[in-house]
Amino acid sequence: MTNVLTVHNPYTGEVVGEVPCCHVDDLNRRVETAALGAAEMRTTTLHERRRMLAASAGRLMEHRAELSALLTSESGKTIRETRAEVERAASIFELAAAELVGPTGDVLALDALPNGAGMLGYCMREPRGVIGAITPWNVPLALAAHKIAPALAAGNSVVLKPAEQTPLSSLLMCKLLVEAGIPGNALVVCTGLGEEVGAAVVRHPGIAMVSFTGSREVGVALPAAAGFKKVSLELGGNSPLVVTPSANLEAAAVAIVRGAFAVAGQLCISVQRVIAHRSVMANLVSLVSAATSRLVVGDPASEATNVGTLISSEACQRVERLVDDLRLAGAQVLTGGNRLGDCVYQPTVLAAVVRDHPAVHQEAFGPIVMFITYDQFSEAVQIANSTEYGLNAAIWTTNHDEAMEGARLLQAGTVIINESTTFRSDLMPYGGIKQSGMGREGVRFAMEEMSVYKTVCFGKPAQSVY
Numbered sequence: 199m200t201n202v203l204t205v206h207n208p209y210t211g212e213v214v215g216e217v218p219c220c221h222v223d224d225l226n227r228r229v230e231t232a233a234l235g236a237a238e239m240r241t242t243t244l245h246e247r248r249r250m251l252a253a254s255a256g257r258l259m260e261h262r263a264e265l266s267a268l269l270t271s272e273s274g275k276t277i278r279e280t281r282a283e284v285e286r287a288a289s290i291f292e293l294a295a296a297e298l299v300g301p302t303g304d305v306l307a308l309d310a311l312p313n314g315a316g317m318l319g320y321c322m323r324e325p326r327g328v329i330g331a332i333t334p335w336n337v338p339l340a341l342a343a344h345k346i347a348p349a350l351a352a353g354n355s356v357v358l359k360p361a362e363q364t365p366l367s368s369l370l371m372c373k374l375l376v377e378a379g380i381p382g383n384a385l386v387v388c389t390g391l392g393e394e395v396g397a398a399v400v401r402h403p404g405i406a407m408v409s410f411t412g413s414r415e416v417g418v419a420l421p422a423a424a425g426f427k428k429v430s431l432e433l434g435g436n437s438p439l440v441v442t443p444s445a446n447l448e449a450a451a452v453a454i455v456r457g458a459f460a461v462a463g464q465l466c467i468s469v470q471r472v473i474a475h476r477s478v479m480a481n482l483v484s485l486v487s488a489a490t491s492r493l494v495v496g497d498p499a500s501e502a503t504n505v506g507t508l509i510s511s512e513a514c515q516r517v518e519r520l521v522d523d524l525r526l527a528g529a530q531v532l533t534g535g536n537r538l539g540d541c542v543y544q545p546t547v548l549a550a551v552v553r554d555h556p557a558v559h560q561e562a563f564g565p566i567v568m569f570i571t572y573d574q575f576s577e578a579v580q581i582a583n584s585t586e587y588g589l590n591a592a593i594w595t596t597n598h599d600e601a602m603e604g605a606r607l608l609q610a611g612t613v614i615i616n617e618s619t620t621f622r623s624d625l626m627p628y629g630g631i632k633q634s635g636m637g638r639e640g641v642r643f644a645m646e647e648m649s650v651y652k653t654v655c656f657g658k659p660a661q662s663v664y
Contacts, residue, residue, distance in 0.1 A: 203362050203389060208274040208541040209498055209507045215272075217365045220390035222398045228357055228386045229404040232328045235355035235384030240325055244298045247351055250379035251295035254347075257378040258288040258371065265339065265374075267499075269367040273335060274507030274541060275461055276498045287343040287371070290624050293641040294347035308655065318656040323649040325353035326428065327406035330399040332392075333368065334412050335361035335509055336464045342368055344624070345409045346375070346385065348644035354406075355384040359399050363509055365389045392416070400424050407648060414561070414587075414633050430637030430647050432629055434561040435466040435589030437619035438582035440604060441474040441482055442575065445594035449616070451485035453594075457618030458567035459493060459505050459545045464513075466634075467590040467620050470562050471551075472569045473578045479549075479571050486567070487532045487547050495544060505565060507541040517543050517564035520557050524548055524568070527555050534565070559585050575600060583609045589630035590619040611638075 203219045206212065218224070239247075258265065266280040273280070303322035308314030331345035338360060349356045360368035369387055376382050388395055392412075400408050400423045407428035410420055417433040439457070441450050457469035474482050498506035508514045518537050525531055525548075534546030543565055551558060551568040558568060572578040582591055592614040593604035605613045611630040614621050622628055627638040637647050 203365065203391075205272050205363070205366055207271050208509055209496075209539075211540065214268075215366050217369065217389040220388045220395050222394065224390070225357075225388050225395055225398045225402065228388050229328060229402055231383045232355040232357045232386050233404055235381055235386070236325065236327045238381055239350065239353045239355055239384050242353065244302070247353070248295045248298040251291050251298075251347060251351060253378040254375045254380060255288040255291035255295070257374045258284060258291070261370075261374055262288075265367060265370060268370060269339060269364070270498050270506075272364045272366050273338065274498050274509060276503045276506045277501060279461060279506070283337060283340050286624065287339040290340065290343040290641060291347045293625055294351040294645075297348075297351055297642050297645060306653070306655075316658045319653065321651050321653045323352070323646070324652050325649055327354060328404055329354045329356050329648055330359070330402065330405040330408045331356050332359045332396050332399060332408065332410045332412065333361060335363040336461055336466075338364040338368055339371055340624075341411050342371065344639050344641075344644065345411075346372075348641050349409075349648050350380060350384065351641070352645045352649040354648055356386070357399060357405065358385070358387045359392075359396050360387065360389060362389070362391055397423065409637075409644075409648075417635065418633065428647065430629075430639070430644075431635035432466070432637075432639060433633060433635040434563075434587060435468075435630065435634055436470050436559065436561050436585045436587040437467050437590050437592070437610075438471045438473055438585075438608075439469050439592040439619055440578045440582055440594065440608075441472060441478060442578075442593070442595040442597060442600050443475045443477050444596040444600070445478065446596065446616075447478055447482050447485060450594040451482060451489060453592075453618040454486050454567060455489045455493070457620040459490070459565050460620060462505050462508055462543070463545075463565040464509065464563050465620060466561070466563075467622065468562075469567055469592075469619050471558065471582070472567060473572055473581050474569060475578070476571050476573055479569065483532065483547070483549050483569055486569075490533045490545050490547050493545050495538060495542065505545055507539075508543060508564060509541070511540045513564065514541050514543050517562070517566065520560070520562060520564070521546055521548070521566060523557050524551060524555060527552050527557075529555075529568070553581055553584075561587065575603065579604070579607045583607075586633040587630065588632035589634040590614065590621075592617060592619045592621075
């Protein structure tokens with residue numbers, strides 16, 4: 199049984215660092231610590247929580263250079279992407295602090311019914327207790343912040359299980375948060391393998407809620423394993439972007455390239471399928487191919503790099519097989535289509551994709567964008583919805599009726615008009631339908647998930663019987 203996890207730079211293969219490979223006994227001790235932290239957080243005032251969350255945001259920004267460099271080395275994301283992620287993580291703590299200013303409950307009009315005459319009622323939200331947070335490797339800091347910040351704001355404690363590929367940046371972030379004033383027993387980290395420690399987090403009776411971001415294959419089994427506890431799941435996606443005849447093609451092409459190849463396509467809301475009207479397809483594909491061919495691919499630490507590496511050699515092999523399968527089925531590789539290194543794959547544009555090919559309905563999770571033709575708008579909607587996923591979808595149009603129809607008919611947790619599928623504001627409710635998950639993130643909405651209603655009713659004093 200190993201006691202150490204070794205973290206490698208996916209671009210160079212070099213060892214970046216080592217972390218403890220915890221086991222179930224280690225997790226049990228951390229949950230006991232977090233239970234003490236939950237009791238402490240429950241008694242903190244909103245002012246105290248607001249102060250520590252705001253200080254946490256400032257602390258992260260003070261160390262953004264160190265955090266971003268470390269994150270680039272362990273994830274293969276470009277330095278520009280990781281800088282933006284650190285800033286985003288800090289802003290999530292700022293949002294959580296801001297949520298603690300204002301009303302936190304509701305007054306109930308009990309006398310609206312006859313039995314409530316003379317009664318006063320209100321409801322308030324109370325913390326659940328210990329929140330188990332399981333985070334992925336592709337956006338490890340920001341997605342950890344999306345769990346930690348609202349959990350603490352709602353008065354909970356957190357046990358964080360980061361992905362084994364990217365634990366170093368998570369450990370550093372949590373160290374900085376504790377230095378900023380978050381109680382050490384309210385934020386504990388348990389590094390280890392998902393199949394052991396992650397599974398134990400899900401099952402542990404001392405954890406009141408599990409917030410999981412990761413693959414559909416893992417996520418679908420979690421509710422049954424969790425038993426009688428709250429579960430929030432943000433799973434995979436297969437994001438469609440519909441381009442209608444009225445769309446601004448130049449702007450759409452920019453959004454497609456940005457959305458398809460950010461983080462080397464390793465986002466659950468990456469642009470994967472572009473469903474374009476036959477009349478604009480040739481022009482759109484030309485614009486996207488030209489822009490894609492200009493992208494700089496390679497060393498994530500270089501300021502000039504646009505597209506970094508995939509997380510592992512196995513991930514690169516999987517993408518290579520997927521492109522080969524589509525090519526054999528008749529798809530045209532217009533740009534890319536080649537492996538450049540152990541973990542590096544060229545940004546790839548595929549045209550004339552067979553819409554019913556099994557690979558089209560999978561989550562590519564790589565630097566691939568597929569173009570599919572449609573003739574009628576209803577056909578575009580049908581193609582977009584023909585997947586088990588339903589996270590983000592987008593439509594490019596200047597036709598108001600098409601925009602409204604797309605918003606109504608596209609099956610997704612978020613429908614975006616005239617932007618990339620990768621658009622996400624950290625203050626909006628974010629999550630999917632179908633097999634993309636359940637529950638919602640976004641600071642205020644996550645705080646609601648991580649707390650429970652308590653109703654209080656005041657009656658009139660009993661009249662003396664004498």
